[in-house]
Structures are given as C-alpha cells and as structure tokens.
Amino acid sequence: MDEVAQIRERIDIVSFISEYIPLKKMGRNFKAICPFHNEKTPSFVVSPERQIWHCFGGCSKGGDVYTFLMEYENLEFVEALRILAKRTGIQLRQSDFQAGVSGKKEMIYKINKAALDFYHYVLTKHKAGKKALGYLVEERKLDERLIETFMIGFSPKDGVDLSNYLINKKKYKKEDLIEAGLAFYGRGPSTGSGQAGVLDFFRGRVMFPLFDHRDNVVGFSGRAILEPYSGGKYINTRDTLVYHKGSMFFGLNTAKEEIKKLDKAIIVEGELDVISCFSIGVKNVVAVKGTALTENQVALISRFTNNICLCFDKDDAGYEAAKRSLLVLEKKGMNITTCIFEESKDADEAIKKDPISFKKAIKKDVPIYDFIFSKTFSAFEKDKIYGKRKISEELLPIFTKISNEIVKEHYLKKLSLDLDISLDAIAKEVEKIEKKEVIKEEIKEAKIEKKERKEVLEDYLLALILQNGNAKKILDRCLAILKNYEFKTVSYEKIINFLVDYFKSSNTFNPKIFLKVLPKELETAFDTQYLFPLPKFEDEEKYILESEKVAAELRTLFLKERIKKISLKLKTGDRDADVKKVGDLEKELASTISLLSKA
Template sequence: MESQVDEVKSRVDIVGLINEYIPLKKAGRNYKALCPFHGEKTPSFMVNSDRQIFKCFGCNEGGDAFVFLKRMEGMEFGEALRFLAARVGVRLKEYQPSPAEQKKEVLLKISETACEVYHYLLTRHPSGEQARAYLKSRGVTSKSIKDFKLGVASPQRNFLFQFLAKKGFLPQDISLAGLTLATSDGVVDRFKNRIIFPIFDSQGRTIAFSGRAFGDDEPKYLNSPETPLFHKSKALYGINLAKMEIKKEKAAILVEGNIDVISSHQVGVINTVAPLGTAVSSEQVEILHRFAENILFAFDTDLAGDTAAKRGIEIAENAGLNIRVVQLSEGKDPDELIQKKPLEWKKAIKEAVPIYDYFINSAVKKYGAEGAESKRKIAGEVLPEIARLSDEIVKAHYLQVLENKLGIEEGVLRAALKKYQGEEKGTVNITEILEKPIGERKAGIVERYLLALIIQSSYLPEGLDGKIFDQSQTREIFGKTRELKDKEGRLKVKVLAKNIPEPLLPTFDELLLLEIDEEILADNQRVEKEINYCAKRLKELNLRTKLKELSLAIKQAESVGNEGKIASLSQDFRDLSKTLFRLEEK
C-alpha cells in the first residue's frame, strides 16, 4: 500500500490542487498566496512544485497534498488518499482505514440515510402535507426543497431510530450521530415533528440537521449537537451549493437564517450562506476565505450593537477580508425583503457600504450628531473601530468622515484615537537587514536567505566558501549542494533533495519555499550580484567577530605582561582590520 501512496503523491499536482482553493501567484520557482489558515495581508503561503509541498511562514502550517486536504477539508488520511487517487487516476488495490476513519464513514452513512428519510417524508408521504403547506406559505419552491434536501421529522417518538436500527446501524452510533436521546422511557428521536434543514459540508456530505418547530413549540430552532462530524463553528448553511458562486463573484453574503439563504438562492443570489447564528467564527471565516476576498453582512441584527456579530467582523477583517454591510429596509430580514421586493434585495447588495461607513452612520443614527454628549458617545463607539485599521490612508479618510459628521477637527479626533491604539509591531525584511551592519542575531537570517537564493536559482559561484555559514544546518546543506555541483556540474532541485539527509529535509524545504524577489531570480546577473553581496556581508561579520576575539585576547595578554604575545596578536589584528577595510571598500 505504501507504494501506492507514493504513486499518488508523485502524480498529484499540488499547485493545481491548492489553486482550486486559493489563487496562487508565480514567485520565482515557487507560488505564493495569502494563507488560507490564518489572517494576513501580505502573502507568506508558499507552494513548491518540485517537492510537492507547501508552507506558510506566518503560521508554520506546512506539508504535502494530504496535509493540505486534512487542514482544508477535515479529511482523514484515507479520505484524502481516495480523493487524490480518483483525481489522478490511480486504482487503489487495498486500503485499511483506521478505526477513526471507519467510525466517520459509519456516521456519514447514518446521516445520509436520515437525510433521505426526512426528505421522503416531506416530499412523498402523507405525513409531510402540513410541512409542505408551511414551506409553500413561506415561498419555498419545489426546486429548493429538492436542492436543499429539506425534510420533515415524524411526530412519533422514535420513528427514525427504529428505521435506522432495522437498517443495521448500532444504537450507540445513531446516538453518536446526534439523532437520538436516551430518556427514562427509552431511546427517542432528537427531532420530532419539525421541518428539517440538513447541514452539509463543503463537499456536499450530510453532517448535521437543523429542525424548525411547527407553531409555538420551543425551541423554535433545534440544531444537532456537536458530533465527530459536526462542529457548529466550522459549518455554514448552504456552503455546498454556494461555494462555486462565491468564488465566481469573489464575495460571500452572510445572512442569519436558513430560510434567508433559500430565499436568496431562489432569486439568483446564490453566493449566500448562513453561519448558524450571528457569532461568526474564525473557522467559518477561514472557509469563506478559501473562495473569496469579500464578505457582505446582511444580518437583520444591529451589527454595531451586537457583540458577537462585531467579533465576527473583527475576525474577518483580521483575516484580510474586505467587509461590507447590506443595509436592509427598517424592520425587515432578507427573506421578508426578498418575498416582497426581490429587486430591492439585489439593489441593497449592490449598494452595500464599507463596514466603517456603516459603523459611523449607525452611531450617528443612534445618538444624533447634535450636542457634546451625543458627539462623545459617537466618538466612543466609532474610534475603537477606526483604531484597528492598519492602513494610515484609510484611517485618515474615516477620521475626515467623522470630522464632517461631528464638526470636530481631525486633530482632536486623532488625539482621542491614541488611547484606543496599541503599539504596532514592525516587520523586518531581508533588504532592511542587508542595508545595515549585520549583528550575530541577524546572521542566521542572511545565511538562510543566501542558501535559499543558491538553491532556488541553481547558481553556485565557484569561489564561495562554506566557512561563511556559521549555523550547522545551513553549513551542512551548503556542503551537499557544493558536492552535487562539483559532481554533476549543475544543480537540480529534485536531485539535490534526494541527497539531503532526512533530518535536514524540513530545513531544506523551508529554504526552497522561502520567498525571494522574482525580479532577482529572473536575472542571472542580479542573482550573482545578490549572492556575492550576501556572502560579502557574512564575511564582514566573520571578520568583525574575529577582531572582537583578538581584542579580548590582547587585553588578556596585557594583563599578564606577555609582550611577545601582545605583539603577535596586535599584528594579526592589524592584518584582519586591513582585510575588513578592503572588503568593505569593494
């Protein structure tokens, strides 16, 4: 089986696979993108086709195609293997899934069977008549019932349990799937006499259910509990149907309710999903970030006053997404607006406002802009939001907007803004490091950059000495690189990778994925110049270090009056100083 795993890995195009989730951009011999696993505004996610690997230098996630699918889709190894094997046309002779994988398969079968039962009861059984009438009254079409696989749960206490048990599923597995409850009167169905909205993952697999009560029964909505298949914070209602349209439109519309999603899809706005509540989680944002850079919030909740909703907005913004707000008519939710005025819904989406305009407008509407107290409240509500902006131009723009709304000078607002701002963390790049004298702490960064440049450009100058590498790992990898160049006369990454000892492969992969300016890699003369410059800076550091050591040795010789040693060391000091001077003059 191991050989088949290797066969699948050798045939997979990791660049093509990952590009289906996030847009990759060529960066030298690598590809780069914004990381789908954490929020960032500068790409640090790198993919290499030679080694079929990826790595994010921001959050340190990395690995091969199997690791990527596990992280993106929650696939176990066996699932990822079958998925990739089918993708590249490898027929798996045998594969023994792990106990966890086997259990997950059983739970998926139970959930899928339950979904079919609920859907049958709604669409083809007399007991579904009341539910059909209700859905019709809410404007849900037959096509939507089919597309979303809506259903209805029997009013009988354990109808579904009995059905699934007859199909051979074990009671404990049915319970683990979240479909039954143990009571003093025996096992009962969790969902009874409710309209059922199946919840699917992005692959279209049934993972949970949301049940809406008829009439005044409480709770109005009942969701599946957390199970091995279902985690509420990682689920989005409608994502299986909406994901391709989200990618096409480069935007996802978030609404609060399941019916809102269905109504929006019915009028052609298919890039609409619901987060199963107003508390948008980082996992849900991560899912949406795979497909789009823009999120439009269309909640009937007051976003500015809803702590959970504001936290979701902050998560989305920290992930680098652009946030806009769909402003609905007073007192209306998306479903109500769509049923009465579908064109107004589309118009509201088109006219969605940036989130900070929304915060300002909402505060002015709430408090009014007249009087010192009202202005203080508006500033107190809006300035903490503006303080989170990292772009100074955008920040200045919104301070000017607030100045115009409140009639308070921008300078006063900026002074008030300071108490909400934390210290910004500076970022260091290789150019900044090389432009200044290199200290010992920065030498490791330059060593890795120099070696990455050699590997990625496949250019190794003849006179470059491995002694300039102080770190043992970079020195050893450089040694293997030099050996291959001397033996073969040229460098090939795939061949070099085979010659790197196993313990050094993680470091080698990091060097291979390290981002290097494309313009440098595309120009052989610039590559040579950059390599020589880095080597020069490392030699300078090496000489300075030796001069420090000599200076200390001279002082020690002076303390004991060893004149001969003082003279010898002083001559060495002068010689090294001249060498350093000549090097710096080049």
C-alpha cells in the first residue's frame, strides 16, 4: 500500500469532515449543508462505510478525504497530501513535493518567509529602518511587542536590497522573485546606466506580512512613509499562485483562535485598525483588505464563526462597503452587527482617542439592519413624499434580501410604521423587487443545462437497486420490465451488467466485494448512486413497487422514442422502416403504460 492509500486508511472521513462542518446522522450516512455552494436544504452526504462524500445539490461535487480538503482549502493534491501526512505521522518522499504548481507554491512560501525576515531585520536592527521604526513607535504608538507579534518590517528605498539578498545570499533565481511578486524587471539607478535588471517591488515602505489561516506567508502590504512615493499610500503583492486579495484577511492567523473562542469576528478595513485593536486586548479582529467582503472571504471566515461585527471606516465609502458586504454575508446566513463610534473615522483613531469607549462600542454592537435603518431615516425627510420614496428605495432592496422571514417581516413592519404607509403598499413594492430577482434567477437557471427526465429516473433506479439489501430481487424485477432498454448514462448500463454477472455466483449484495470486480473508472458513478438520498418507504413491498414503477416509466420513455424514430422513417419514405414494428411497439407501450398505472 502506497503513502496515499495509507493516509486515506488512517483518517476517518466522518471525524475529519466534522472538524469543518456540522454533520447529522441520517440512516447509515451523515448529512450537512454543502460548504461548496449556497443552499438551505442539506444535500451533502458522507458515507462512513465507503469513506466518501457527495453533494446532491447545486455543485454535484464529491470524492474522498483528499478531494474534500482540496475543495475546502483550495489546495493542489500535493498540498493536501502534505497536510494529511503530517496529521497521520506518515513520512513522505521529498520528491512528492517537487512537481508542478504545488512545488512552486512551496517555493513562494519559502521566498516570502525569507523576505519577511529581511524586512523585519531592516526595521528593527538596521539603520535603514530607523525612520520607519520612529514612525511606528512615535506616531502610531506601536510597541516592540506589537511589532514582533505582527512581524512588521521595512523595505529599503534603494530598490535592490531585497533582490540582492534573496539572489546572492539565499540563492533564489530572479524568476522566482518575480513569480512571488517581490520583484520585477526594470531600469533604475541601481541597475546600471541604461540596463534593465531586477528591482524590488516594495521600496521605502512599512511592510505588513500577509499570512493565510495555515500560517504561510502569502504576500505583503506596504505603506508609504517617505515622500515622494509612487503608487498609492498602500500597495499589495500582486496576485500570485498563493495570494489573491479577495480570498484572505489580514490578521486571521493571530485572530482565528480568539474568533473561535468568542464565536465572533470583528471585521475592520486596515492593518493598523487590527493592530490597534490587538493592543487593547481585542484580538478577534481581521482586516478586509479591500472595499467590501467577497464571497471567498465570507466562506473563509464562516469556518470560524457565524457572527460578524462590521467595523468599517465611518465615511461614505465605508458605509457603502458595509452595505455591499451585508448582501454577501446574508447570503451565507450570517448574524451581522456593527459598532458605532461616530467621533472617529476608523477603529485605529477611535482607540487612540478613547480605548475604553471603543471597547464599550464593541460590546454594544447593534444589528446592522437597525444601523442602516436609522442612518437612512436621518438622511431624508420622512414626512415629505419625496423622502418616503427615497427611504423605501434605499431600504426595500436590502430588506427583501433577508433570508429569515421573521426578521424580514420585522423590518418591513417597522418601515411601514415609521413612514406611516400601509403594509399593503410596502408589500406591493416588495413584490416588484422580488419579481425582478426571480427573473434574474430564471435567466441564470435557463443557462444551466438540466438533466432530462430519463437521466433523472436512471439515477433514481440505480440508487434503489444499490441501496437495498435485497438488490438481486429488485434488479431481476426491474430488468424484466426494462427488457432491451438502452441506458442514456453509459456507466450505469455497465454497472448493471456487472451486477448481473455478480449475482450469477451470489444471491446477496456486498458492496465491498462487488467493488473488487468493478472497474476503477466506474467507482465514482457507483459511489454517487450508493449515497443518493432516497425517500423513506413504509415496508419492503413499497420499496419494490417504487423500483418497478421507475423501471416502467423508463421503459415507456424508451418505447416512445423508438416509435417516434420509426414513424419519422415512414413519413420520409424510408424503405427500411417496418410498419409492423410500429404496431408491435405501440401494443407494448400500451401494456407498459397499463403496468405503470397499476404501480
């Protein structure tokens, strides 16, 4: 047995997946809300018997412990292998890490770690970082403990120091630095007259390292402190194999345990907001690194808590970012609040002014919808018809997106009362908005290819056969009805043929023994239908009747197709068409429809 199989054998998939999402026992399997797409009804199934999982909802993903980790953490196979090997204590050959994208990611993590150490050394130990250190200590009031905790650094302004260190001392290639987003090819005073060379991407900036939730250094954010500077006040590592701005938070590596402990995450805008919060003991804080939360960020933070307090900057841009973030968070079913500190522009300034008041504001966070409601009413005159219209236009699109019907009705009633408008009028406006949303969804759904009725029935029939202890009896009865039926799903027809052969030497169905004779390429189709969620049946007879009914409907569809094809040949004057054959098929169809009506 190779290392991959050994690791798979040692990890119980139910226990492993339970660490990421809550599972509920349902019969012989476990079910959950799928973590890979938005849904309200659980369609994610885990089989302890087969050590596999499958989603029967919108995404149709499935696999084993490796594929779950790869999907959940967005990893390459080799990365998942490394994590699971460490978990089980199994030693892997070094060659396992060197191939393809995974090998490059490992290299970028190492280069970034070397850059982190360099930047931090320059800030704390080298004269080139003296001015930056003074800025952080004197202006930003950061002490040595905070600088060490967040491993803050400084990038020298000369523009080649990091590149020279990584190439000459650490022996990395120029191309590796560029791939990591730390350097680029260009011309500058340090590259020689008229010659192009490798230049540092970050120059003359305070450096905030960006870690993923597994503590890998994925990139950097640099704040300019020296005048003049090119680019924005803050610049980030460009997108690389390991860094995507919309998929991470600053500070999650230091905050994740506190977030889990308190079951709440406070989300701010910038790095210094996080660090200031940390300095006063508020440690369940992360920074969004952008203007609003993305779906990827919400999926990431939801692994640690379902409770979010938005603490964005108190300007118009911050308010708009909060509203956009709200829609993404609501989609995921999160509980959302906000903290109010009107006298300061952001969390960092509020803490500098009055840390005690800031802590109180955090403890007295209010539901985000209350805050938006109040802010909207203060912006317009509710007693004038134009104000009523503007308030409703601002709030109704937000309130209609609330997933919880009780919460939604609460705010719609409140809006009706405060505007002195009937609830009926509010309901009509809501209906208009919801109709527009339905049309949008219908357009989306129309673009998605839906399974034909025949395919849906084939899925169901194979699941009915595979999941019953009396599989031979069900298979025999169904095949007697299906006769020469041609499956649309070729893999299902092959599985049926293997089952027929299997039952020549055995009357009982043992999935483990059957899988030993089933070709590897058919295992996924088998696993999917073996986990397929079936309804509950009163007794065995009802189960068998349901199987026969499905087989009869498939036979009906098959016969109708055959009649249609031969009839078309007759219409076009095809001499090969057999008139008698049509008559025979129509008689068989009538007989099958009769059987279906009795089932």
